[in-house]
Amino acid sequence: MYKFFIMVGHTFTNRVKTKSFLITTLVTLALIVAVTNIQTIIGTFSGEDETDRVAVITDNEEWFQTLEGTAAINNSFEIEMYDKSLDEAKEAVEEGTYQSVVEITTGESNLPEATYYANQIASAGHSDQIKQALQQIKVGIATEEAGVDQATLQQISSPVAFETVSLEESAKSEEELAQTRGLVYVMLFLLYMSVIMYGSMIATEVATEKSSRVMEILISSVSPVSQMFAKIIGIALVGMLQFCLILIVGYFGVTQNGGEGSMMAAFGLTNIQGSIIAYAVLFFILGYLLYATLAATLGSLVSRLEDAQQMIAPMIYLILAAFFISVFGLNAPESTFVTVSSYFPFFSPLIMFLRVGMLDIPVWEVILSVGVLVASIAILAWFGARIYSGGVLLYGKSSSFKDIKKAMQLSKKEK
Template identity: 50%
Template structure:
């Protein structure tokens, strides 16, 4: 048992001290600060520049009403009436005097229409505001032609009242579903990337030790099974350490924005009033998903003796994780779909898909419990089978890129 903890601590400390771990953590931390302060950074680049649009009113009647309509939508966008020809306006736009210019005219029905010209149509914010203002003005003029009162016009343009109510007692409301969707989406990414990164790390670690012949020294003093599970737990602790650091950094970055802005960001993603049960299930399915794929990664990593072969060997495992993630993402829009329910009981998809169903639906308590039991049994079976393969696989050298080597590894295990 002492040897087990020695390898566990060794695996943990080696990864924590590695330059790749430190650099990756710093890069992700910088990314978190960048995302939290993205709006401020964008505004700092834009400075105090004022967007100005030149308006050519060919009808001579539309400018004042258009300016009034636009001010109700965007007070920061400045209009400037112009009588210059288009060539002069194009030169002004090229020189940066205007963001673009708008030509207003009337159609055959006497209603307003416009053509907006700018150096590029990639910037859609200004054009969208101009179009919205023109649409509002057109609706008002059309209503006036039809002799509709402002109240009648407002009644026509107001959205229809439409509500959805579930017949099943205790079902989540539309507001609760929207909140749950944001929470589940963020946590699904968290589970997906964590599992795929740290499971790959285990496979690479095993292959690296084999390629450097360190494995030959280790197996003379510690059983391969102890090595496998020590690595799985050690790298799992590395993952928890890194995630804890990043969560703390994220909280600090949000706190620096002030309580009101922090509350707004948390509310936007649905974390302002997150149920404790969702957090518990997220942790449970994250840990079980990690141990499932980490055991499989250790098994596959033990079959290769060259680092170059690792990615090819674990590619099917990566695809399994990706399929589970895509099913869960689809389920965000339709969590009650039959194949989503069925996939939630397939061990390799359960960590993400069952968590999705728990977060989005009020399912019976036995369903997530059954999913957890299936995962535990799968981990136990994969651990037993993986230990047999690992024990023989660590002794295999040479080029290995076939799953037929699993049989060879088991045969080597029987001979020991």
């Protein structure tokens, strides 16, 4: 056991000291700091204190006042009456005095018609607000001429009263579904990225040791099975360290900018039930162990780094399939396809967690799925340990699953 923990620490320290880990972690943390401070950064480079000025050319004072009220509500630009010619207004826009100019004329049936001028269409940032304000003016004029009362018009335009009520008492509410959906999204990306990053890391770790002939020394002092699980746990600790740094920097970035409520609400991560978080942790750990064991097994079959990525490609396809099925299941969690997929061990970490969060399913279904997943991990660990113990002795070019048979034969000879 002492040698096992030494190997765990060795794997952990070696990976933490690599340039790829340091660069990836620093770049990720820098991106998180940039995203959480995006408003400050944009304001610094764009001059947030300078409000955009929009010139309006019109003979109708009421229309101008309506546009002025729209600008006051949005608080993102200022409306100014321009009493000179349109050509002079265009020159003022080109010189940067105004962000844009709007010419409003009276068309058929005394309805407003407008032309919006800006240096580029891409810079016409306030055209939509002005267009909506003019649309309200048009509706008001048309309904007044038709003799429609304003109160009646507001009643027609107001949204219909519509409420969703669940007949089952245990069914989740809309708020609970929104919160779970956000957590499922986070779980999807975390497990997907963990398998891609750390699964590849485990496979390349084994291939690197074999290519440097270090494996020949290791197998004489430590059993291959201990090596495999030491690498799985060591890389898991590397992932935990990286995720903890990301969460800490992200949390302080959000709270320091006063956006905790809005950002967390945007992802549906406010007031989440403790049971949902517990399920997320459980399925994440089980999913990692399953895919990490598979990655270590496949990595033991190759002795060159360039072959490692090719060998773990089927594992990547499995997590991709689970990811896409989960995305589909967010909109149809009760479908038969999603239900059946949730019991397949390589899919259940994502899909069963999705069903637990989105639906009120019987406890026995969760226990059955977890049991199948744990049994699959145990079987894969047993089978993978035998392949690993023989695979670490395979050298030369290897990119075929026929080498599994050779690895099994070598493991028997070793015994």
